Amino acid sequence: MFGPNLPLFPEQASTLAPRVDALLYFLLAVSAFFSLLISISIVVFAIKYRRRSDSERPPLILGSLGLEIFWTAVPLAITMVIFVWGAKLFFVSFYPPPNALEINVVAKQWMWKVQHPEGKSEIDELHIPAGQPVKLLLTSQDVIHDFFVPAFRVKKDVLPGRYTTLWFEASKPGTYHLFCAQYCGTQHSGMVGRIIVMEPPAYATWVGGGGTGGSTTAAGQKLFQTLGCATCHLPTDSGRGPSLVGLIGKTVALQNGRSITADENYLRESILEPRAKIVMGYQPIMPIFKGSVSEEGVLQIISYIKSLTPQAGAQGKK
Amino acid sequence: MNDSVPEHRLHYLNASYGLKSWLLTTDHKRIAWLYLISVTFFFFIGGFFATLLRIELLTPQGDLVQAETYNKLFTMHGVTMVFFFLIPSIPAVLGNFLIPLMIGARDLAFPRINLASWYLYIIGGLFTLTAAAAGGVDTGWTFYTPYSSIYSNSNVALTVIGIFVTGFSSILTGLNFIVTIHTMRAPGMTWFRLPLFVWSHYATSIIFILGTPVIAISLTLVALERLFGLGIFNPELGGDPLLFQHLFWFYSHPAVYIMILPGMGVISELIPCFSRKRIFGYNFVAFSSLAIAVLGFLVWGHHMFVSGQSIYAGMIFSFLSMLVAIPSAIKVFNWTATLYKGSVSLDAPMLYALGFIGLFTMGGLTGLFVAALGVDVHVHDTYFVIAHFHYIMVGSAVMAYLGGIHFWWPKMTGRRYPEVLARLAALIIFLGFNLTFFPQFILGYLGMPRRYHVYPPEFQALNVLSSAGASILAVGYVLPLIYLIWSLRYSPVAGMNPWKARGLEWQTPSPPPTDNFEVTPIVVQPAYAYDVLDEPEVIYAPEKAAHV
Numbered sequence: 048m049f050g051p052n053l054p055l056f057p058e059q060a061s062t063l064a065p066r067v068d069a070l071l072y073f074l075l076a077v078s079a080f081f082s083l084l085i086s087i088s089i090v091v092f093a094i095k096y097r098r099r100s101d102s103e104r105p106p107l108i109l110g111s112l113g114l115e116i117f118w119t120a121v122p123l124a125i126t127m128v129i130f131v132w133g134a135k136l137f138f139v140s141f142y143p144p145p146n147a148l149e150i151n152v153v154a155k156q157w158m159w160k161v162q163h164p165e166g167k168s169e170i171d172e173l174h175i176p177a178g179q180p181v182k183l184l185l186t187s188q189d190v191i192h193d194f195f196v197p198a199f200r201v202k203k204d205v206l207p208g209r210y211t212t213l214w215f216e217a218s219k220p221g222t223y224h225l226f227c228a229q230y231c232g233t234q235h236s237g238m239v240g241r242i243i244v245m246e247p248p249a250y251a252t253w254v255g256g257g258g259t260g261g262s263t264t265a266a267g268q269k270l271f272q273t274l275g276c277a278t279c280h281l282p283t284d285s286g287r288g289p290s291l292v293g294l295i296g297k298t299v300a301l302q303n304g305r306s307i308t309a310d311e312n313y314l315r316e317s318i319l320e321p322r323a324k325i326v327m328g329y330q331p332i333m334p335i336f337k338g339s340v341s342e343e344g345v346l347q348i349i350s351y352i353k354s355l356t357p358q359a360g361a362q363g364k365k
Numbered sequence: 366m367n368d369s370v371p372e373h374r375l376h377y378l379n380a381s382y383g384l385k386s387w388l389l390t391t392d393h394k395r396i397a398w399l400y401l402i403s404v405t406f407f408f409f410i411g412g413f414f415a416t417l418l419r420i421e422l423l424t425p426q427g428d429l430v431q432a433e434t435y436n437k438l439f440t441m442h443g444v445t446m447v448f449f450f451l452i453p454s455i456p457a458v459l460g461n462f463l464i465p466l467m468i469g470a471r472d473l474a475f476p477r478i479n480l481a482s483w484y485l486y487i488i489g490g491l492f493t494l495t496a497a498a499a500g501g502v503d504t505g506w507t508f509y510t511p512y513s514s515i516y517s518n519s520n521v522a523l524t525v526i527g528i529f530v531t532g533f534s535s536i537l538t539g540l541n542f543i544v545t546i547h548t549m550r551a552p553g554m555t556w557f558r559l560p561l562f563v564w565s566h567y568a569t570s571i572i573f574i575l576g577t578p579v580i581a582i583s584l585t586l587v588a589l590e591r592l593f594g595l596g597i598f599n600p601e602l603g604g605d606p607l608l609f610q611h612l613f614w615f616y617s618h619p620a621v622y623i624m625i626l627p628g629m630g631v632i633s634e635l636i637p638c639f640s641r642k643r644i645f646g647y648n649f650v651a652f653s654s655l656a657i658a659v660l661g662f663l664v665w666g667h668h669m670f671v672s673g674q675s676i677y678a679g680m681i682f683s684f685l686s687m688l689v690a691i692p693s694a695i696k697v698f699n700w701t702a703t704l705y706k707g708s709v710s711l712d713a714p715m716l717y718a719l720g721f722i723g724l725f726t727m728g729g730l731t732g733l734f735v736a737a738l739g740v741d742v743h744v745h746d747t748y749f750v751i752a753h754f755h756y757i758m759v760g761s762a763v764m765a766y767l768g769g770i771h772f773w774w775p776k777m778t779g780r781r782y783p784e785v786l787a788r789l790a791a792l793i794i795f796l797g798f799n800l801t802f803f804p805q806f807i808l809g810y811l812g813m814p815r816r817y818h819v820y821p822p823e824f825q826a827l828n829v830l831s832s833a834g835a836s837i838l839a840v841g842y843v844l845p846l847i848y849l850i851w852s853l854r855y856s857p858v859a860g861m862n863p864w865k866a867r868g869l870e871w872q873t874p875s876p877p878p879t880d881n882f883e884v885t886p887i888v889v890q891p892a893y894a895y896d897v898l899d900e901p902e903v904i905y906a907p908e909k910a911a912h913v
Contacts, residue, residue, distance in 0.1 A: 056810065057812050071740055078727070078731065081726065082727055089701060092701070092707070101865075103708045104895075105641050105707050105895070105896070107643060108643065108705070109647070110649070110699070111645075111646075114646075114702070115695070115699075118698040119694075130683055130687045130736075133683060133737030133738040134680050134739075136739025137676065137680070137683075156516070190509075190511055191511075191512070193746060197743070197747075197811065201742065202671050202742050203671055206600075206673055207600045211673040226812065227814070229746060230509070232516060235436070236427075236816070236819045236820065
């Protein structure tokens with residue numbers, strides 16, 4: 048009855064998908080057991096103890112402490128198994144592996160704009176290599192969207208004014224649905240796209256193909272120069288602003304005595320609203336760039352800053 | 366009491382006549398009718414929107430209505446059903462009618478506040494209907510920011526003002542119930558002799574009072590941001606869009622329990638009556654209602670697992686959400702155990718009750734899927750969630766509501782309802798409901814997102830099944846509307862206690878007199894004393910007994 052046109056389960060196209068489905072099967076088994084237990088009990092009792100005469104008086108049964116404890120403890124144990132299992136999966140899907148390929152995605156009503164590190168950009172399509180972890184850095188230009196790939200069993204809200212991340216490893220080449228899952232206005236159901244998973248060599252050819260204006264990092268470096276960032280943020284701490292070399296992932300001491308780990312959200316805020324968090328020992332003299340750099344531009348600058356490792360020096364080669 | 370000549374007896378329905386005697390009444394039983402008529406009206410309005418949605422979804426293309434219209438339809442469906450039907454349905458209709466009768470009181474503690482509650486509900490409803498008539502609102506019933514506060518071009522402010530006003534109706538009803546239950550119980554009606562219907566309404570009232578102000582203020586902030594550009598939720602102005610989700614779900618998750626707890630109370634009355642048994646584990650059923658009310662306030666973050674909230678918040682909310690399953694399971698097991706060795710009669714209210722247990726079990730179990738972090742990431746915002754909450758809020762809550770309406774119809778009207786038709790309607794609703802919503806579980810796991818006007822063609826077969834089920838369900842809902850109205854005039858007179866049920870409401874004539882009891886009863890039996898069905902449940906003080 049359920050042929051290829053009426054599937055019951057979605058395709059498994061990521062390393063995570065079979066693991067999510069395994070928990071699903073467990074949940075289905077638990078549900079089937081309890082649904083059958085309850086419905087069979089009801090049907091059996093309703094027939095076996097049907098009212099035969101209006102004068103019958105059933106025995107007095109008030110309850111049973113033993114049974115109450117039993118049917119409190121058993122569901123509690125089962126739900127704890129489900130909780131731990133689900134939390135473990137969540138943990139795995141939360142932190143991207145360090146070798147993940149980073150791709151920037153900017154959402155807006157009603158399209159997905161993708162920026163590959165090599166400089167290639169695309170709209171409503173995302174080409175990725177199979178067998179390689181991919182980390183998406185997501186943000187929105189307007190309302191909340193949600194990046195949902197059913198075949199990968201992953202989903203993440205895409206928020207305005209901050210970054211969220213999502214990672215996955217596609218397990219087989221093919222074309223899969225990309226849906227916006229968070230209601231975002233009139234054309235919400237039109238905010239769909241395709242994830243195109245390619246064999247790594249084919250991907251390398253695709254992503255190296257012509258028509259690009261240089262890598263994201265290079266574009267970021269250019270912005271870094273033209274916006275004047277480079278006049279204060281020198282490779283060493285001798286400038287008016289702190290050095291940005293090796294900044295990402297480092298703990299930064301702030302003027303107000305607190306400290307913060309420098310992640311993408313911190314970089315973003317410090318570019319757009321530099322006065323929100325002043326680095327210890329520096330003056331709040333940096334101009335506010337909010338409104339003068341596009342979301343894509345901010346992502347490019349961040350990508351450049353992330354490339355500034357002590358080994359690579361200030362050249363930004365990656 | 367002699368009920369062979371009820372037509373000539375003075376009761377709450379014939380005590381006075383005219384529209385004014387209804388619109389200015391302070392009798393809780395008449396106010397219950399005002400609510401019954403209004404929530405029925407809103408139910409069919411919301412149902413009309415749902416019908417259009419299901420017709421649109423028959424095909425993958427957007428061919429019946431425009432995307433904008435579709436978005437307004439699902440928003441108005443949700444707003445109407447949640448705020449103007451489900452939340453008031455059982456408490457304001459059955460709770461209003463029954464709580465004073467069940468505890469042996471003449472009315473609620475604050476009869477005029479009770480009437481004011483209905484007016485607030487109607488004023489709120491008029492705002493929302495005006496918003497619908499003036500072009501509708503397209504934010505979804507969840508009003509997520511910054512879409513609702515900045516980007517939407519529809520009547521958001523008018524709608525949220527309507528919900529804000531209606532919220533006060535809930536708060537006042539909750540207050541009224543709590544005070545009434547504390548102070549107006551008849552002699553002998555101790556806390557642990559209270560019908561479980563009263564316990565579950567007590568738990569519901571706590572949520573009304575503690576939760577509703579939060580939704581009121583969060584929707585007010587949305588309106589203020591829209592009208593005056595306050596930067597509460599808009600990140601452009603330094604606001605936080607996720608703050609809205611925290612505030613919204615802090616109320617709206619407990620609101621799910623507002624919708625289901627009163628239904629559980631109804632089921633706890635129906636099962637003992639139609640099994641002629643004391644309820645199994647009275648204390649456990651009673652306290653599980655309170656446990657659900659308390660835990661309900663601690664799980665809102667499970668709506669935000671993929672929103673970007675911290676991973677540890679996600680884990681805590683997942684853990685607490687798992688715990689809600691326990692009191693729910695306790696109830697289901699105790700209801701089922703009540704049938705054991707009973708004297709089971711499958712009258713229409715009992716069919717609704719047993720259907721409730723089945724649908725609630727499925728709704729509850731699929732709640733585990735969405736509470737489990739790893740699986741929720743996949744099914745969040747898909748049709749799986751739609752199916753899950755409809756099993757609870759429609760499958761269970763509406764089954765309970767209709768079961769209760771049938772059960773107490775003889776008390777409310779003095780008439781029976783047509784039994785065969787009623788059983789048929791219960792079966793049609795059960796089958797139609799499952800056919801409508803079960804395919805949506807599969808659709809959701811396959812990945813069909815909610816609120817999609819246009820969808821990929823491979824989802825069509827399951828959508829057609831769902832729409833077919835919806836047409837059966839619609840028949841099931843229209844049937845009772847017709848035969849219950851018909852029964853008002855043509856059905857046989859019911860008598861005081863047609864079910865041989867326990868409970869003080871059955872110790873007074875049908876329909877009850879305006880003052881409920883001519884003499885205050887003294888309760889001498891525990892709740893559900895079906896084991897001593899032939900012994901009196903109440904006595905009357907000797908010096909007053911002469912008047913009975």
